[in-house]
Amino acid sequence: MNNIRWPTFITITAALCTAVFFTTFLIGGPATTNAAVAIDPHRASFGICFGPDRFTCVVDGDTIWFEGRKIRIADINTPEISNSGCAAEKRLGEQAKIRFQNLLNEGAFSLETTDRDQDQYGRDLRIITRSGHSLGETLVAEGLAERWRGYRRDWC
Template identity: 60%
Template sequence: MLRFAMLLPFALLIPTPATGAAEEVNATFLACGAGKRITCVVDGDTFWLRGDKIRIADINTPETHRPGCAVEAALGAQAKRRLTQLLNAGPFALESGKRDTDRYGRLLRTVTRSGKSLGEVLVTEGLAERWNGRRRNWC
């Protein structure tokens, strides 16, 4: 299994041995706006890092774009805010899994800090579910 590390300041993902730790990434994130997306958070499970769109591979969060109901919209907004906080809390690593990209071309990565999945933090806080291959109805 290969892991991928982010080399600073470039947004190049390079393989590193599975036994080695992925290099830590540190960036400042804001919510994505209408303009060009470079380093920002789209929603609770998708963000941009230095021009690369990344989908957190191990979770699914409520939708913020076209939510099914007001409850989903509120949970989605909360998940987005919390992911922004988690990413801004310090260096993190991006780890690849079985697939490199999803059907939309987003990089699939597990985001970890000190070996703990940030996605799992969102699951524990009730803002995400573990990814099981399909979206859940949050309404």
């Protein structure tokens, strides 16, 4: 510090403070914030699907419409709502649908591809993640879904 004169020290300190202020307040924070956006590029407000016009909404716990594309969540299976085998399955299916809607609306997410692009019904097969963690796995952990094993389970 003996070799640096006060005017030089003040100039350097002011420049560093200006850079921190500019980064934090004017361009939205440090670079790590922008990296998070690149990791999870999608964000939307999901409603519950009603009627024939569907663009961005939740059908049930493992099917959504996103930007006009019908997507089947590839890593889970949830109880059926429309063709349920019993009242308990329908109730659990409704819970899964509402919980999945809430999870989707909590923030940005990614759509990851699987070994197949579409299923036999023409739905896009995707795993939905946030910060690298599957939202479907959250439903599994909460007892509202099971991991997809290639067939549907009897929930009754």
